Amino acid sequence: MPTEPFEGVTLARIVRPHGLRGEVAAEIFTDFPERLPALKRVWLSDGRTPPRQVASRSCRLHNGQAVFLLEGSSSIDDAERLRGLEIQVPLAERVTLGAGLFFITDLIGCEVIEAGAVTPLGRVIDVQNAGARSAGTPLLAVETAAGELLIPFAAAICTEIDLAARRIVVSLPEGLRESQ
Numbered sequence: 001m002p003t004e005p006f007e008g009v010t011l012a013r014i015v016r017p018h019g020l021r022g023e024v025a026a027e028i029f030t031d032f033p034e035r036l037p038a039l040k041r042v043w044l045s046d047g048r049t050p051p052r053q054v055a056s057r058s059c060r061l062h063n064g065q066a067v068f069l070l071e072g073s074s075s076i077d078d079a080e081r082l083r084g085l086e087i088q089v090p091l092a093e094r095v096t097l098g099a100g101l102f103f104i105t106d107l108i109g110c111e112v113i114e115a116g117a118v119t120p121l122g123r124v125i126d127v128q129n130a131g132a133r134s135a136g137t138p139l140l141a142v143e144t145a146a147g148e149l150l151i152p153f154a155a156a157i158c159t160e161i162d163l164a165a166r167r168i169v170v171s172l173p174e175g176l177r178e179s180q
Helices: 033-039 076-080
Strands: 008-018 023-028 041-045 050-060 065-070 086-089 111-114 122-128 138-145 145-151 160-163 167-170
Touching: 008 041, 008 065, 008 111, 033 050, 033 065, 041 065, 122 145
Parallel strands: 111 167
Antiparallel strands: 008 023, 008 086, 023 065, 041 050, 041 086, 050 065, 111 122, 122 138, 138 145, 160 167
């Protein structure tokens, strides 16, 4: 019986062993690090093979990183073999966001259309300066026929966001397109 492909979201990436007993230090990629210690299971992904599920025996936040003790890791050598792996959870288990908040991964790939236009302006290829720890308005990097266009991700400019249709309607301020 074929299994469904795993669709996950990366919460952290293991950067090195931590201590002598198999713990690993991980760079945090989520805006909700407080939920990491509550995880009882995670998936480890190398980006090439299907992720594998392991138990998270413990996790604590330490000096801006997450320190995990994962099932099957009880020595420095075990922890070293985990270096570079991404720590993921199924897409269905990600945090529920409030109104007007969006996951970057949901915005990337959306078609961008100017209000009143028929032809799409381009597609979102990245979101710059995003996240709870950054200051300022995030920018949508939109790939257009004329090159990359940076559009402020502000309600006054991004007037309609329809994730189901994978579409963002924008009302560009005068001169924005020319300033790029």
